[in-house]
């Protein structure tokens with residue numbers, strides 16, 4: 001963070017920091033995943049943020065579309081050099097997933113780098129889908145930025161339904177090449193980040209045909225532009241998809257092929273091969289291993305959701321400590337808006353959710369690494385559970401994060417609507433995460449498939465995998481006894497999830513018994529299946545969050561333990577109050593207990609209030625990363641709003657030419 005001198009800091013924020021009663025650094029270590037991770041992140045930030053190129057003389061949003069893209073490419077190149085020459089040295093390849101790298105990227109780009117998908121998906125797919133020989137060929141080139149890649153799976157006609165993709169890759173044994181073709185308009189690749197104007201290579205997911213037979217979708221590395229001239233190769237048509245709600249510097253592109261040839265070796269062959277004579281050989285033990293990059297990105301998106309929400313919470317809480325409004329008590333000074341319980345209700349759940357998602361995200365990351373280690377040994381047994389877990393966590397975390405970032409904007413009143421607050425851009429960026437890498441509903445339905453099967457296993461007394469083990473106790477189908485202890489609340493959330501899953505399974509059974517096909521019975525149950533999946537995910541987040549807080553604060557100072565537990569309890573109570581209908585249905589909770597719970601919630605808001613600014617300071621965002629007039633460390637909110645306003649091109653002259661061209665003639669009746 002950019003602390004400046006204490007004298008520059010807004011007096012209200014100064015007082016808030018004096019009120020804070022816990023050690024901020026200890027909480028930062030917990031959020032980062034350990035002291036070593038914090039130190040490494042800070043080292044990366046120090047190296048990367050010392051570069052003036054990250055600073056824009058004219059605010060990014062005041063540039064036109066083309067200027068913004070050019071500026072984003074300029075900064076991407078500077079940033080890539082830093083990553084390549086300095087940051088990879090600090091952490092090695094691990095840097096690609098490191099929070100330091102992710103954070104520093106935000107200092108360079110208010111919107112999104114056109115290189116993001118190169119590091120975010122192109123490189124991970126090479127690592128995940130190539131043989132060691134192919135990796136040795138492609139990876140150094142990609143890391144050295146000699147080639148720049150995109151990931152083109154989605155088409156104009158299909159995003160969700162991968163099996164419905166239409167682009168074909170037909171093997172020609174005579175030349176030992178694949179012929180890529182886009183047979184219809186709807187087969188046009190659409191959306192890939194970095195593809196429109198920036199990338200010279202692209203991972204293309206296409207239907208593989210060999211010896212006249214279709215073997216389903218497979219990934220290929222496809223050179224699309226000449227490395228020197230950057231002109232698209234003959235047979236390749238590529239361009240930008242047009243202006244978007246956000247991501248306008250991400251260069252999302254379209255791509256079409258006309259009988260375009262690539263060497264056989266460009267098929268990514270870790271999971272399946274095509275031999276020289278065209279024989280298809282399946283290597284992978286699991287059908288869906290070609291979907292591996294999507295699972296990886298879904299896992300990282302949970303922490304991405306936490307990260308962006310933490311930024312919004314920092315902006316809104318600091319602003320709420322500086323902003324004074326209204327006069328609830330006659331004759332008394334206007335209070336800081338942070339003193340209004342309604343404002344605390346809007347904001348403290350944002351801090352708690354950022355913690356919940358970050359700690360759950362770290363736990364999911366460790367689970368992912370363990371499954372990956374098993375798979376290296378040929379064991380894919382835990383892949384379905386990982387897919388179910390990453391699908392629902394991706395869906396719920398991105399959806400919650402987007403909704404709460406918007407809530408942070410509401411909490412900042414009119415100034416939150418200013419682009420210079422950075423909340424609108426943050427929202428437009430995060431709301432896309434609910435859609436890309438698997439739409440919210442679609443992913444919850446993937447988890448639901450796993451849950452219904454698990455329920456059937458529970459009913460027949462089979463051993464269940466860890467994340468659904470709670471279904472075994474719930475098979476008794478009795479209301480759970482409500483208790484407002486943490487364990488009691490988690491048990492009740494699990495009972496809600498189990499009750500909903502059971503109701504879905506019963507509904508499907510009832511429909512199929514009366515002659516409905518299984519597919520139709522499933523479709524007729526999808527509204528409740530989505531709700532069951534979300535309830536399961538919420539119960540899992542609550543359990544993982546509490547478990548991690550208990551584990552990680554065991555060796556912390558007492559005050560840190562207290563404040564972390566207050567936040568985690570707030571998260572649980574908040575969700576209990578949000579789902580009272582469900583609790584009434586599946587637990588023994590009654591009206592007096594609901595009243596008690598509401599009081600407990602209000603008490604928690606009051607307990608957290610003195611530490612609110614300390615808690616967002618613990619997210620440890622430097623001002624260069626927050627990009628916010630409202631959220632800077634020093635709280636000079638009004639000064640910054642004015643400074644930014646004066647940078648608007650509309651303030652360059654006192655009279656605009658449009659006055660002379662239109663307004664004056666209109667007034668004179670001469671238009």
Ligand SMILES: CCCCCCCCCC/C=C\CCCC(=O)SCCNC(=O)CCNC(=O)[C@H](O)C(C)(C)COP(=O)(O)OP(=O)(O)OC[C@H]1O[C@@H](n2cnc3c(N)ncnc32)[C@H](O)[C@@H]1OP(=O)(O)O
Pocket residue numbers: 096101102105116117119120121151153154159160161162163193288289291292294295297300304383384387436437438439442446449450
């Ligand atoms: C500086 C560094 C910065 C780093 C920053 C990181 C952030 C990165 C930001 C990136 C920004 C933008 C990226 C955007 C990229 C994209 O969007 S790429 C495109 C992504 N597309 C999707 O996600 C499509 C979603 N659709 C699907 O995943 C599948 O089609 C779907 C799962 C919905 C269905 O697939 P089908 O093949 O039709 O399968 P089903 O018949 O439904 O199921 C069959 C069984 O397979 C199981 N399954 C499905 N998927 C997986 C999987 N991935 N792994 C394991 N198993 C899987 C499924 O559960 C079924 O099992 P069952 O039969 O029930 O036992």
Ligand SMILES: Cc1cc2nc3c(=O)[nH]c(=O)nc-3n(C[C@H](O)[C@H](O)[C@H](O)COP(=O)(O)OP(=O)(O)OC[C@H]3O[C@@H](n4cnc5c(N)ncnc54)[C@H](O)[C@@H]3O)c2cc1C
Pocket residue numbers: 117151152153154157158159160161190191192193247252432435436437438439440441442445
């Ligand atoms: C900013 C951004 C960046 C992207 N970057 C990339 C990229 O780099 N590479 C890439 O390949 N793709 C990318 N995408 C595409 C993205 O992955 C898809 O948009 C996403 O997977 C959703 O697919 P779709 O657009 O086809 O939506 P659809 O599947 O058409 O969804 C439309 C609606 O239909 C519903 N629906 C669809 N199927 C079902 C079902 N079976 N059951 C119930 N409801 C259903 C959905 O819930 C949704 O409400 C990007 C998208 C965005 C917005």
